[in-house]
Amino acid sequence: MANTQSMCTSFLGDLLSAGHNFSTTNIARTINTVDVFKAALYLATATMNASTTAYSATNEVSGTGYTAGGITVTNGVAPTATNTSVTAGVGFWTPGASFVWSGVTLATAFDTVLLYNSSNSNKAVSVHTFGSQTITAGTFTLTMPSNTTTTALLRLATV
Amino acid sequence: MLITTTKGEMDDSLLEKREGSVDNENEFTTWVEYWLGSELVHRSAHVTLKKLPALLAEIAQLA
Numbered sequence: 001m002a003n004t005q006s007m008c009t010s011f012l013g014d015l016l017s018a019g020h021n022f023s024t025t026n027i028a029r030t031i032n033t034v035d036v037f038k039a040a041l042y043l044a045t046a047t048m049n050a051s052t053t054a055y056s057a058t059n060e061v062s063g064t065g066y067t068a069g070g071i072t073v074t075n076g077v078a079p080t081a082t083n084t085s086v087t088a089g090v091g092f093w094t095p096g097a098s099f100v101w102s103g104v105t106l107a108t109a110f111d112t113v114l115l116y117n118s119s120n121s122n123k124a125v126s127v128h129t130f131g132s133q134t135i136t137a138g139t140f141t142l143t144m145p146s147n148t149t150t151t152a153l154l155r156l157a158t159v
Numbered sequence: 160m161l162i163t164t165t166k167g168e169m170d171d172s173l174l175e176k177r178e179g180s181v182d183n184e185n186e187f188t189t190w191v192e193y194w195l196g197s198e199l200v201h202r203s204a205h206v207t208l209k210k211l212p213a214l215l216a217e218i219a220q221l222a
Contacts, residue, residue, distance in 0.1 A: 138203030
């Protein structure tokens with residue numbers, strides 16, 4: 001088994017039915033409430049990929065200082081959409097702060113973080129992988145890429 | 160400097176410090192370890208994600 005970095009396929013369908021709101025303004029609902037997104041860590045032996053549809057505790061890391069379900073993601077900047085030509089539109093979003101787990105011991109190797117929507121049935125958004133890690137009485141920090149059209153964590157672009 | 164370890168707070172002068180990093184197209188990662196003899200008593204890591212391939216969207220051409 002292995003984890004594979006990908007936007008989750010179910011997320012693509014959810015977008016077309018307004019299943020996720022990354023903004024305080026919601027054009028599809030009557031209440032403008034931003035959804036709460038969370039980040040959970042998974043073992044290197046898990047099988048997280050585009051087929052992942054929702055958060056699950058199966059194969060999630062466990063250890064001192066780690067709470068099942070992960071941490072709440074800071075949603076500091078609303079999604080942005082720009083267009084440099086008649087066809088080249090791109091929408092993008094990146095969490096507003098790093099994901100930080102302090103004072104943890106995670107003895108079993110992990111290499112994946114799942115971003116999911118805890119406001120909507122824990123539906124999966126995306127799977128991100130990195131080199132396998134363990135943490136011993138320490139801190140694990142996951143810093144986000146720059147929130148730009150080419151590097152944002154989530155990017156939807158026309159072709 | 161005091162380091163949080165599996166044995167509580169310890170002065171770093173008592174420990175061996177090991178560091179490393181990985182830089183590739185997906186991530187830039189650094190880690191620091193403190194060893195007490197042959198025992199790992201602290202390990203922290205910092206991963207900076209670079210980017211995820213974008214979802215490319217297209218629409219069907221109307222005939």
